[in-house]
Amino acid sequence: MIMPKKYWIPLVGLPVMILSFQNCSDFTVQQSIMEQSSMASGQSLLDSQELPYLTDPARGPLVRWYQQGQPSKVDKGYSGADKLSYVFAADRAMTGQLFAAYSGSAGAEETSVSVASGKITVNRIFSAGNSAQATVNVPALGQQMVIALRTGTKAEDFSLLVNGVVQTLTITKTGAPQEFSYVVKTLAAGTTGGKIYEYMVFNDRLNNAQLNSISRLIGTNNSISQVMFDPAIFADSSGSTSPTVDTKLAAAKVVIDSYCLSCHGAGSSKGDFSNMTAASMITRGFVKAGQPLSSSLYYRMKGTQGGGTKNMPDNGVSLSATQLQAVYDWISSIQ
Structure with a gap:
């Protein structure tokens, strides 16, 4: 499938719209790369917190x-x-x-x-x-x-x-x-x-x-x-009561890193989600502790049933129920 991309170029004082085309499969490839990157990030976070203690x-x-x-x-x-x-x-x-x-x-x-x-x-x-x-x-x-x-x-x-x-x-x-x-x-x-x-x-x-x-x-x-x-x-929220990685945060980060960092990466004026923590997201107003339905991070992904209008991700992608649940569960767990 071929989608048009719009560019405006001034010509003799008048704006002229020129169409270029981008293959939609490019997005699929980029999305796959983002998902692999976020998986690596989740793995790295897990290991850095668990292995020094467990070994x-x-x-x-x-x-x-x-x-x-x-x-x-x-x-x-x-x-x-x-x-x-x-x-x-x-x-x-x-x-x-x-x-x-x-x-x-x-x-x-x-x-x-x-x-x-x-x-x-x-x-x-x-x-x-x-x-x-x-x-x-x-x-x-x-x-x-x-x-x-x-x-x-x-x-x-x-x-x-x-x-x-x-x-x-x-x-x-x-x-x-x-x-x-x-x-x-x-x-x-x-x-x-x-x-x-x-x-x-x-x-x-x-x-x-x-x-x-x-x-x-x-x-x-x-x-x-x-x-x-x-x-x-x-x-899995059962098992060890020993100090451990925040698995709900890690699961939410996999979703955020996959679908949001292209616009909300390090230094972004739209909000930097690259090192997302509960404290940072609350301070900047994206999350309300324990209230996912009132948190813009969630309802902008979920839509009206999540407390507000859906407009993220802005590439038209809709997250799966499992992905949305990961973000919901993390926000719900914040005290």
Whole structure:
């Protein structure tokens, strides 16, 4: 599709309109570049806030960090009992049990990750006949994979990432699974049919943003190119109560950076959104704390249902419901 672009040039004292043309596909390409840039910005923000804390055993929840062929970087006692997160890199072709946490015997209060017939299964066994489990596919590509799991007290308290991607879990319960007791667990890493190259264990319930950041760190350490940044991590507000990145701000920034910075970049007289914070947006009148429907940043994207007339972005693009919800949720969360 070809769209006309208007230019006015004075000729013999009269304005003459000359039409030039721009292929609409140019905008699609530019939009893709902007979205990739904003994703990189979100990833950088996440890592800069999370990794220094998560990799420091002196002030964070890290209790075990093993890399194959090297002395353990961290080897502290695990005392979480009711909360545990672990991330590990292993051969994609591995089968059998890859990782387990148990007390007493392997069948008592066990959390495990196993692989068989192209499926990854996370399992919680409390006693004979009482369990909860979920299964996802093994990645289709690569020689290695990175698996990250958060588990907590309740039977359904699973969160699983494979190569950084948040997995949709359908949890199947057998019998009447009970909550974990506060008994210290023994941790074991398996090596059936392949190798575990690196793993990190945390004495906490990390949220998906933290699990993704650690997954990419381990992926980089082991040259596993399939591990990626997944925007779905920002939908997870559960997990760690430790200091963490503002995931609602980060999710909103992905939208703002993609659709607004072409006009509202650094130094813009229209308003600089490039380093958006709650304080800066409130001070300049774009946001009212906790009131998205009264915030021009939101209603100018949403339209009349958002409290005012829609006129942004001014290139005619309408944001998706998910993108608008990210901005709405961030403004709502501001105190």
